[in-house]
Amino acid sequence: MIARQDWAGAYKVESAANAALEPIRAELQADYDRLGPGDIGVFQIAMMNGVRVK
Amino acid sequence: MNADLPLPSTQIARDKTAPTMRFLYPLAAICTAIVFLSPGQSHAQTGGPILRADQQAAIELALRDVEHAMRSMARQQLAITFANFNEAQIAMMVAKISADRAGATTEPVPVEEAETAATAEDRAFMRAEFEPVMRKHHAAQVEFDHFVNSRIAAHCPARDVYARFGSGWRHELGQFMMESALGANRIDDRVNIAGEAYMPKDGRYRFDFSKVRTSFDSGAV
Numbered sequence: 355m356i357a358r359q360d361w362a363g364a365y366k367v368e369s370a371a372n373a374a375l376e377p378i379r380a381e382l383q384a385d386y387d388r389l390g391p392g393d394i395g396v397f398q399i400a401m402m403n404g405v406r407v408k
Numbered sequence: 409m410n411a412d413l414p415l416p417s418t419q420i421a422r423d424k425t426a427p428t429m430r431f432l433y434p435l436a437a438i439c440t441a442i443v444f445l446s447p448g449q450s451h452a453q454t455g456g457p458i459l460r461a462d463q464q465a466a467i468e469l470a471l472r473d474v475e476h477a478m479r480s481m482a483r484q485q486l487a488i489t490f491a492n493f494n495e496a497q498i499a500m501m502v503a504k505i506s507a508d509r510a511g512a513t514t515e516p517v518p519v520e521e522a523e524t525a526a527t528a529e530d531r532a533f534m535r536a537e538f539e540p541v542m543r544k545h546h547a548a549q550v551e552f553d554h555f556v557n558s559r560i561a562a563h564c565p566a567r568d569v570y571a572r573f574g575s576g577w578r579h580e581l582g583q584f585m586m587e588s589a590l591g592a593n594r595i596d597d598r599v600n601i602a603g604e605a606y607m608p609k610d611g612r613y614r615f616d617f618s619k620v621r622t623s624f625d626s627g628a629v
Contacts, residue, residue, distance in 0.1 A: 356572045356579050368581060379585060386556065386588060389629045391548040391621040393590055394602055397538065400620065401606040404613030408530065 457491040462498045466490055469505055523610065530612040531604075537615055538607070539599050544622035546598060549591030552624050556588045559629075 355364040459467070467486045474482045490498065526534075564584040571580035 359574070359577075361579075364579065372582065375584065382585060385629070390552045390556070390588070390590065390624050391545055393549075394542075394545075394598065396620050397542060397545075397602070397617075398606050400615050400617050401538065401608070401613075404534075404608060404615045406608075406611050406613050408612035 457487060459487060459491060460495070460498075462495055462502075463487075463490045463493065466498050466502050466505075469502060526607075526609050526611055531607065533612050534607050534615070535599075535603065538603055538617070541617045541620055541622065542599055542603055543595055545620050546591050546593075546595040548622050548624060551591075552629075553588045553591050555626055556629060560585055560587075 355367065467483060467490055470486055471479050471482060493501070565581075567580045567583050571578060
């Protein structure tokens with residue numbers, strides 16, 4: 355399709371492939387969040403819930 | 409023959425002796441309007457509806473919490489509202505107002521804490537708490553980014569692998585996954601900007617960073 359410069363066809367095929375890959379991406383991202391160190395938001399939560407000592 | 413017939417527009421002018429009843433109809437309409445639009449028994453011209461004793465007592469009870477300057481206006485509004493309530497409804501309303509007042513008097517008055525600002529020592533104390541953890545966390549993030557990005561690159565083609573070029577055009581497939589960029593910020597900036605922003609400004613605090621993950625299991629990833 356690309357060689358024929360069939361851009362409309364290439365766009366449709368790529369969109370269909372992306373839709374099929376989306377569940378795999380979501381699962382991978384969930385694993386990243388579960389197994390990785392996470393983002394900086396955890397600091398914000400911890401520092402919002404500090405205990406005042408003075 | 410046509411000369412004896414008067415023109416229609418001249419008939420009224422010639423018939424001067426006919427009774428002028430048509431002037432009576434507007435007069436009757438005006439009198440009717442005056443009767444219906446004049447104030448009735450329940451609406452005096454000086455203000456609101458005539459109220460029963462219980463309605464007036466309820467209004468006075470409700471006005472106790474209203475500022476003096478607003479009472480006149482509030483009284484008129486309450487009179488219009490309360491005029492539609494019967495005795496049972498007024499009694500229920502008075503009971504509710506009385507109960508609310510009784511409850512309000514028994515509630516403890518909240519004590520407002522005096523506002524204090526964190527001193528330089530307080531900020532240094534809190535920074536000493538979060539900075540080491542934040543640096544460890546950032547180091548783990550950078551390590552994680554490098555690890556997963558290298559694994560993804562090893563197994564999934566980058567966008568240039570299947571790209572095609574032509575004369576003035578280029579078509580490339582999107583990447584399977586965006587690169588992980590958890591530790592993309594410089595750690596010094598993170599400590600100075602995010603850390604300082606998250607830090608409380610009204611005193612000295614201790615934080616619980618037990619949920620911060622400073623490492624990860626590469627085998628599990």
